[in-house]
Each structure stands twice: as C-alpha cells, then as structure tokens.
Amino acid sequence: MPQQQKLSAMSKCEQCIVREFSALKALNKDELIRMSECKTAKTIKKGAVIFEEGQHVNGVFCIKDGVCKMTKLSPNGKEQIVKLVKKGELLGQRSMISDEPANLSAVALEDMQVCFVPKSDLIGFFNQNNKFSMNMMKSICGDLKDADDLMVDMALKTVKERLAHTLIYLADTLGTNPDQTLKLQLSREELASMIGTATESCIRLLSEFKKLGYIELSGKNISISNKKALQAVANH
Amino acid sequence: MPQQQKLSAMSKCEQCIVREFSALKALNKDELIRMSECKTAKTIKKGAVIFEEGQHVNGVFCIKDGVCKMTKLSPNGKEQIVKLVKKGELLGQRSMISDEPANLSAVALEDMQVCFVPKSDLIGFFNQNNKFSMNMMKSICGDLKDADDLMVDMALKTVKERLAHTLIYLADTLGTNPDQTLKLQLSREELASMIGTATESCIRLLSEFKKLGYIELSGKNISISNKKALQAVANH
DNA sequence: ATAATAATATGATATTTATCATATAAAGTC
C-alpha cells in the first residue's frame, strides 16, 4: 500500500520539509514529534476559504504546499489583497497571539496542503523554548516591515509603478515555470486587488507593458520579458 | 532642592507611569529596578531626529512624554508618515528584535522625554520573563494589524475619506484641548504626508470640510465641530 | 457541441488628484 505509506510519512512533522522554514526551525526533534501528535493535516481546494475575517482561529496553519491570499473587505464591499502566504510559512499567528478574531480572510489560490496546530499546544512550545518564541517574534516583525513598506508604496507610488513591482515580486517570490510564465496564476481582478486599483486599469496597464515589450500575455499566463525595464518602472 | 528631587524620582522605572503601559507592565519590581540602572534618560526637542531609517538602533526607546512620527522616504524623495508613537509606547522594538537597521525614521513632533534601554538588557528580560515576551509579541501583533488596516485604507479609500478618518484618529488618540482643538499640531504638509496626498490637496479638503461646517481652522489649530459628519465621510 | 456565463479587453467619459502658478498670511531674523 504505497498510498498508505505516503500518508503515514506525511503525518510526521519531524520529516516534513516545512519544519526547516518559519519559526518552526527552532523546534527540536522531541518537540516536532509532540507536534505530530497534536496537528491535523488538511487538504484545501483552490478557492476554498481557510478562515474568514472576524473568525476566531485558535491555532496556526502551517502551509506544506500551495499559496493563499490574505484579504480584507472594505465597508463598500471591495476586496483588497493584503499579502500572499506560501509554502513553508505560517498562517493565523497574529490572530492567535493577540487573542483576537482574524483581521484578514485567508483563501486558497491553489490546491493546498496545510496542518493545523492548536493554540494550546503552541503556547506550550512558547513557554519551554525561548528560541521558538524569538523566531516567531522575528517572523512577525518581518511581516510588520513588509506591511509598513507596502503601505508606503500604496501612498507614494502610482498604479503603474505598483503593477511593475508586483509582477517582479510574483516572479521572484513564487517563481516561474520553465516557459518563463509566472507560477501563480491570478485573475486580472485579483492582480488589481493586490495593487489596489480597478480591474480595467490593471488590464490596461498590462496591455501597455505588453506593447512596450516588458511582458508577454497569453490567457492568464504572464511572463516577464524585460525585467530591467519593469524594475525601472517600479523604482520611479 | 525640589528640582533635584524631581530628577531623582524621574530616574526610577518602578515609579514611572510609563511602566503601566506597553509590554513593560509585565515586569516585576525587581526587574524595573534593574531597568532603572541600565536605562538612559533623554530629552528630545521638537523636530529632532531620534533615529533614522537605515540606522542600527540596538535598544528600545520608552516614551515618557511627547509624540513622534515614524516616517519613510520614497525613492523620489517624498516622505510618508507611517504612524505616530506617543507617551507610554515603545520605539525601535521591531528593529531590535529583527536585528536589522531601522526601517523607519523617528522624529519628535513635540518636546519629548524618553528613556533608552539597551538591547542586551532587554534580551535578559525576554529570557527570564515569559509574560514580557508575550506582551511584546502582542504589542507587535497590534502594530501589524494597524499596518494592514492602514494599507487597505490607502488602497481603497479616497483622499477625502482618509483625511476625515485621520482627523478623527488624531482627536481620539492624541486628545483635544479645552477649546476643542487637536492637541497635536501638525503642519499641513505633515497631515498630507499622513494621508498620502499632496499638501495642496490636503489644504483644499480642509477648506471644504470647513465650508461644510465639519471642522474649524485657525492657524495650525484644527477642531472638529461635527464628528458624526466626519465619521460618515470616513466610512464611505 | 451549444448555450450561458464569466473573464478579458478596449473605448469614451467623468472624477479624482497632482502639479504649477501665484497670492496672502504667518513666523523667524537682523
């Protein structure tokens, strides 16, 4: 039963690649074995909601595979993508640590494999492993820096600059396929809601970049053909 | 020598009001006494730079009195105010915890009284007092939530909405004088750089709010005369 | 396959916001 075997291997945190990333890398073998026992593995289909703004999460999701978007709804019903979270990263820490309902919704952009670790168990690790707490704090500090930077970009950069920047970010952070297209496929609406603009404006600027020879478009696939030029747009 | 006495009282963390706010409230009397010995009290004049983007801070400033702005310079030289930090709050934690140069500059908006606590001493408190670490983490999580929310506001709200929101925020968070004017006096340029717009646009919208009877202006003094109306503008 | 639906694309126009110009008022400086 190779299928069964695979599932059994999957369930051991001490053998999971994800343990080498995020704050989890501070956990020792014993702690990882303990985590194996308290975690719940889940498969999440593309488009499914992992948790929603306002919901109590009460634990952390550890992303083994896939990417999700963190979004917030404005009073007038528009959705803003605040950040993307990918393989190797954690989800829901802020809400868990603050003991507050989630501030953002998490929605899968691809099929995902995640493990849920309940708060009670994590608090145990916090108390007995200082390096783990410290790592978690550093990781949240990184998120804070990113959020501040993004806020400044929103305030000071034009939509065109933000689109150029976002395309480079998508290529650098989430990678490209052998044919150079971005691995993560976003709808134009999603791309627009990452950069904070109307879908039509986003489409128009993509067309413009295409005409200038900076990118290529075919359906949902986007590839960067002149990264230097895009970078120049992004930085001024 | 009442003056001398006052100074001596000021130097004891265990008697400082600020200890009741921020993550410091988790420290016990012994720890506060220890902190008194390692801290350095400083007076900072309005307009003075506390630390600058890119600088290594290597500790935390504890604000006993006054307000400062945290700013970031864009590549094209424009300054964005990312947040205000006031009495009772800490300054420089993110940079210290991440072990990175400061991401933002801190500039006094009023005369300030602050105490600097070196990193080495704080790390000691982190290691021996779990509640302190946890409080610090919660406080940074709060900052992260604020940053995310601000980012969404920048992306989805108009300049008018952001100005209305900011005026209410200034009144609620930093208070008003007996004559109803906002306690914190910002230049039009600073107000504009909080909401992420051109100074002229900010001035124009202030005039508009004045004409509508929402606010009153006299020099640098701003007072809110119709909070409900402003709130309505801010929320839609 | 074909119809129905949703996503992408592009034009026309309105709105918002920035920029440039200039006037007035306030605050520092000698």
Added chain:
DNA sequence: GACTTTATATGATAAATATCATATTATTAT
C-alpha cells in the same frame, strides 16, 4: 519694526485613475 523666509491658501490646468459601455474571448454547464 522692516525684511526675509516659510506656511497656508486658492485658482488654473494637467495627469492619473475610476466608471460605464460594449465587444471579444474564454470557461462552464447542459
């Protein structure tokens, strides 16, 4: 106090962006 500089204010205009309309192309469902 007169002068200089800086901040505030407002008009005129340009640029950026949103909105509405409509076509075209993909996707999905039957």
